[in-house]
Amino acid sequence: MQPGKNGRRDLALLTVCLMLALSAAPARAQQAATAEDIVDQLVVLDATADVDVAALRQQVLDRVKSKANAVSLRRPPIAPQLLKLPHLDLDIQFNPDSPVIRPDSYRMLGRVADALSDLKLLSFGFLIVGHMDSTGRREDNLTLSQRRAESFRDVLVTTFKISPKRIQAIGLGEEQLLDAEHPKAAVNQQIQIVAVRKGP
Amino acid sequence: MIQARSFALVLVIAATSPALAETMSFENSAAILGESCGKDIDANCFGVSFDAPRLKECLYRNQDSVSPQCKANYVRAFDAIQKRLVARVNLRKNCEYDRKHFCADPQYGYADVVACLAKTPRGMTLSCKQAIGEAGYR
Numbered sequence: 001m002q003p004g005k006n007g008r009r010d011l012a013l014l015t016v017c018l019m020l021a022l023s024a025a026p027a028r029a030q031q032a033a034t035a036e037d038i039v040d041q042l043v044v045l046d047a048t049a050d051v052d053v054a055a056l057r058q059q060v061l062d063r064v065k066s067k068a069n070a071v072s073l074r075r076p077p078i079a080p081q082l083l084k085l086p087h088l089d090l091d092i093q094f095n096p097d098s099p100v101i102r103p104d105s106y107r108m109l110g111r112v113a114d115a116l117s118d119l120k121l122l123s124f125g126f127l128i129v130g131h132m133d134s135t136g137r138r139e140d141n142l143t144l145s146q147r148r149a150e151s152f153r154d155v156l157v158t159t160f161k162i163s164p165k166r167i168q169a170i171g172l173g174e175e176q177l178l179d180a181e182h183p184k185a186a187v188n189q190q191i192q193i194v195a196v197r198k199g200p
Numbered sequence: 201m202i203q204a205r206s207f208a209l210v211l212v213i214a215a216t217s218p219a220l221a222e223t224m225s226f227e228n229s230a231a232i233l234g235e236s237c238g239k240d241i242d243a244n245c246f247g248v249s250f251d252a253p254r255l256k257e258c259l260y261r262n263q264d265s266v267s268p269q270c271k272a273n274y275v276r277a278f279d280a281i282q283k284r285l286v287a288r289v290n291l292r293k294n295c296e297y298d299r300k301h302f303c304a305d306p307q308y309g310y311a312d313v314v315a316c317l318a319k320t321p322r323g324m325t326l327s328c329k330q331a332i333g334e335a336g337y338r
Contacts, residue, residue, distance in 0.1 A: 035227060100249045103238035110230025122311040151249060159252040160226055161285050
């Protein structure tokens with residue numbers, strides 16, 4: 001081993017130690033404060049759910065194109081079946097009008113990657129769902145939410161090597177408002193992870 | 201010699217705290233990158249997503265203008281992610297003997313085998329023990 005390598009390694013370990021110590025204090029106050037929290041919330045799926053992503057994508061597109069449910073206030077969710085499955089809302093920051101995830105959210109991406117590669121979840125499949133608030137054009141929101149959900153999935157697959165067979169992505173635009181009483185509220189811009197498959 | 205020394209180091213660390221024998225979690229690696237290089241990514245690589253090879257290449261290409269803090273950390277962060285991924289890929293090979301001898305239940309899927317090995321069965325090989333730690337499955 002080269003001289004100094006031990007030192008660098010020790011320093012790296014020390015950094016990890018400090019970070020763990022710092023992050024341990026407020027843990028579990030928030031919904032997804034640790035990778036273990038994410039695992040715990042998703043592992044409760046009873047059985048594989050019957051979710052046809054292609055059909056759902058078409059259904060959302062049809063609703064937006066037909067201008068049905070034009071008023072965004074209290075707009076009914078397009079896919080209520082997803083809300084019954086174990087899921088987690090993540091506040092992921094993107095560049096404006098772009099599917100590129102901001103560096104502030106890298107930590108959360110890593111946390112999700114840790115959770116999805118946890119042994120308890122290795123046989124599970126997930127749906128990444130993109131949501132937008134109702135600011136701007138409805139069609140644009142649908143497109144952007146789809147691109148953002150795909151971008152989130154792509155990082156998990158390319159950088160953290162989560163099997164692409166385990167994660168699908170869909171954008172629901174402003175058709176599944178998380179706070180339907182306040183359609184323009186920023187809280188509606190979320191990335192959701194839904195557990196949909198259990199077992200091979 | 202090299203292996204003996206690394207092993208000795210692992211032992212020392214393992215004796216003080218078992219968690220330290222592991223590689224860095226994806227969360228910590230990603231956090232180091234985001235926190236050390238956030239401003240540099242905005243300034244030099246805006247529009248490049250967190251796609252490891254592309255982002256690394258962009259930071260490398262712009263290393264004359266990236267901050268010292270980022271320069272000191274980005275390679276380490278990407279290497280830590282890579283190290284854990286490689287350990288996971290090599291787990292099967294490094295633990296083949298152990299799987300056959302200690303965790304050979306025909307009902308077991310991959311996750312069951314790893315969970316069984318992570319309990320460190322008596323007589324487990326050092327290479328497998330180390331592989332489990334590096335893969336972050338302890």
